[in-house]
Amino acid sequence: MCGIVGYIGKRNSVDVIFDGLRKLEYRGYDSSGIAVIVDKELQVRKKVGRIYNLRSDILKDPITSNIGLGHTRWATHGKPSEKNAHPHMDSTKSIVIVHNGIVENYAKLRTELLECNQEFESETDTEVIVHLIKKNYSNSLFRAVQETLSEIKGSYALGIMCKYEPDKIVCARRDAPLVIGIGQGENFIASDVTALLHYTRNVVFLEDGDIAEIMADKVIIRDIRSNIIKNREIKSILWNDAQSEKNGYKHFMLKEILEQPRTIEETFRGRIYPNEGRVYIKEFGLKDEDIKNISNIYVVACGTSYHAGLVSKFLFENFAEIPTEVDIASEFRYRNSVLSKKNLVIVISQSGETADTLAALKLAKSKDCWTLAICNVVGSSISREAENVIYTYCGPEIGVASTKAFTSQLTVLYMLAFDLANKRGKLGKEKLKEYLNELWEIPLKISGFLKNIKLLQDIAEVFISKRNFLYLGRHVNYPIALEGALKLKEISYIHAEGYAAGEMKHGPIALIDESMPIVAIVVKSGVYEKIISNIEEAKSRGGTIIALASEYDEEIVAKSDYIIYVPKVNEFISPLVTVIPLQLLAYYIAVFLGRDVDQPRNLAKSVTVE
Ligand code: M6R
Numbered sequence: 001m002c003g004i005v006g007y008i009g010k011r012n013s014v015d016v017i018f019d020g021l022r023k024l025e026y027r028g029y030d031s032s033g034i035a036v037i038v039d040k041e042l043q044v045r046k047k048v049g050r051i052y053n054l055r056s057d058i059l060k061d062p063i064t065s066n067i068g069l070g071h072t073r074w075a076t077h078g079k080p081s082e083k084n085a086h087p088h089m090d091s092t093k094s095i096v097i098v099h100n101g102i103v104e105n106y107a108k109l110r111t112e113l114l115e116c117n118q119e120f121e122s123e124t125d126t127e128v129i130v131h132l133i134k135k136n137y138s139n140s141l142f143r144a145v146q147e148t149l150s151e152i153k154g155s156y157a158l159g160i161m162c163k164y165e166p167d168k169i170v171c172a173r174r175d176a177p178l179v180i181g182i183g184q185g186e187n188f189i190a191s192d193v194t195a196l197l198h199y200t201r202n203v204v205f206l207e208d209g210d211i212a213e214i215m216a217d218k219v220i221i222r223d224i225r226s227n228i229i230k231n232r233e234i235k236s237i238l239w240n241d242a243q244s245e246k247n248g249y250k251h252f253m254l255k256e257i258l259e260q261p262r263t264i265e266e267t268f269r270g271r272i273y274p275n276e277g278r279v280y281i282k283e284f285g286l287k288d289e290d291i292k293n294i295s296n297i298y299v300v301a302c303g304t305s306y307h308a309g310l311v312s313k314f315l316f317e318n319f320a321e322i323p324t325e326v327d328i329a330s331e332f333r334y335r336n337s338v339l340s341k342k343n344l345v346i347v348i349s350q351s352g353e354t355a356d357t358l359a360a361l362k363l364a365k366s367k368d369c370w371t372l373a374i375c376n377v378v379g380s381s382i383s384r385e386a387e388n389v390i391y392t393y394c395g396p397e398i399g400v401a402s403t404k405a406f407t408s409q410l411t412v413l414y415m416l417a418f419d420l421a422n423k424r425g426k427l428g429k430e431k432l433k434e435y436l437n438e439l440w441e442i443p444l445k446i447s448g449f450l451k452n453i454k455l456l457q458d459i460a461e462v463f464i465s466k467r468n469f470l471y472l473g474r475h476v477n478y479p480i481a482l483e484g485a486l487k488l489k490e491i492s493y494i495h496a497e498g499y500a501a502g503e504m505k506h507g508p509i510a511l512i513d514e515s516m517p518i519v520a521i522v523v524k525s526g527v528y529e530k531i532i533s534n535i536e537e538a539k540s541r542g543g544t545i546i547a548l549a550s551e552y553d554e555e556i557v558a559k560s561d562y563i564i565y566v567p568k569v570n571e572f573i574s575p576l577v578t579v580i581p582l583q584l585l586a587y588y589i590a591v592f593l594g595r596d597v598d599q600p601r602n603l604a605k606s607v608t609v610e
Helices: 013-027 051-060 106-115 127-136 141-149 252-258 260-268 288-293 303-318 355-366 381-385 404-423 429-450 453-462 475-492 501-506 528-539 555-559 575-592
Strands: 003-008 031-038 041-048 067-073 095-103 154-162 169-174 179-182 187-190 202-205 211-214 219-222 296-301 324-328 343-349 370-375 388-391 468-473 495-500 517-521 544-550 562-566
Touching: 003 013, 003 095, 003 154, 003 169, 013 031, 013 051, 013 067, 013 187, 031 051, 031 095, 041 051, 041 095, 067 095, 067 154, 095 127, 106 127, 127 141, 127 154, 141 154, 141 169, 141 211, 179 219, 187 211, 252 260, 252 575, 260 404, 260 429, 288 404, 296 303, 296 355, 303 324, 303 343, 303 404, 303 475, 343 355, 355 370, 355 381, 370 381, 370 404, 381 388, 404 429, 404 575, 429 575, 453 562, 453 575, 468 475, 468 501, 468 528, 475 495, 475 517, 475 575, 495 501, 501 528, 517 528, 517 575, 528 544, 528 555, 544 555, 544 575, 562 575
Parallel strands: 296 324, 296 343, 343 370, 370 388, 468 495, 468 517, 517 544, 544 562
Antiparallel strands: 003 067, 003 187, 031 041, 031 067, 095 154, 154 169, 169 211, 179 187, 179 202, 211 219
16 A cells, blocks of 8 residues: 655656656555655655645646655555655655555654654654654665664655755665666656556566665665675566556546456466367476375465455365365464465465465465465565466556456466366366366457446446445355455445355345345356245345346346346356456446546555555
């Protein structure tokens, strides 16, 4: 959460920083601020609300400088306000910092500073850092930062400037992402690469414990032991700037939903060969012998990624016959699971920065489990921590509501389950060919479905006045019911519950009356008749049924009020198609309600704090 950008070079840093902050706004958007050095003095501007508030303020009274730092905030300590917005300065206005993370021992540090008569401007945990740096400063910003960080407990990505050293930015990271962009006679820092793509695709990912000095013509990185790192790899990023733009769409979310036929294909391209009945995921890393020895799989993730994990339980158990548990990362890390060497722990994360998922991964590593990350962001903390990483290759996902990352995660999980099943002798070549062919055709089928997008708009319009929704599904589509409900609540602020349809009679059916819309996923499958009965029970209590059914299903006509037909696919693979209308339904309801679809209230794209 929170986004950081920094620049030093020949350009006006203010322009570079705004461009970067706009790309990082998905990380937090309750306030923003910028600091520059002009004539050896620090100048700081801050504003509550979206970045354009700050931008218009600066346009009225412009500032120019070749060095600067910017920050977009998601509040942790202290409510969104100008005082609490970053950057924060020390009392002599000599040093300024931007911070992403949490200072866990800030209360103690603050008390100690107060006892030394230090005054505080804000309620943030961050402010203690800048006062400590000033206290430790004699003539080297680098050394003052180094000393200060030894006193700090918690997580941080930091950008720091000092008016006495106007030719450098010092930055540091521990458990929060920070990347250095390498340019020609100019250098950058940012919370993630999307902020830099317009200027450079050559980046260096900082490691935990690193402190770096960024000058216009050089970068010096020191590791946790203060050794200068001479050969840290410069990575070339394949994403381009256009991918992180809306390209004419009203919202990133709509763009990302419509991209799915292509992003699913990009995820499986070069990894499945349906005609040969072969899966080849070279990044998987486990030897065939190890694969045979896996005793259990644990899948750990948060939010939408967790829902992808829930689908995978059906796949790993049904196809590969490996007992599988799926956990929410924030629960897993504190529940003392019985983990051992023969367990494969799979963490799923779009951003690769989710704090709980990262902690769960570290825990699994400490227990000697095999660890595998399914991740979208190259160089992210999770991708670097896991033994092996399978990237989802769906390009930058900017909308806070996750859509294309979800279907790409599912695609990886299908490939993985089929591969494991085949290598463990549970899925023969002919069956494997059949499933891979099904997967291969999904992008085309989704493209066909997306031609009828108007239907979703029409249905959405009917239901905008509703305050509650139920989503029902069974088997592999139970997690999709959860995902549909999550999409609706996070972007429209309408209360929605996802339920396993068979659970209705155990309580939730009491909620149903004439005012309750029920979205039922009732595609052709082994549980079709079961869910039809559940729909009848809901309908006879007055509920309005919006059925998501397989094309050509006529039986459903008499049982529902609205029907969304989706392409007919194998029941195990159906989540890849059933989730698309649910994303669109949530999207259009939110649009009709005038919600801020890409940046819903209270949320941030990457949850980098616990
Ligand atoms: O980056 P991650 O996949 O680790 O993020 C996990 C969740 O924070 C994320 O899926 C969140 O639930 C989304 N807002 C859902 O749309």
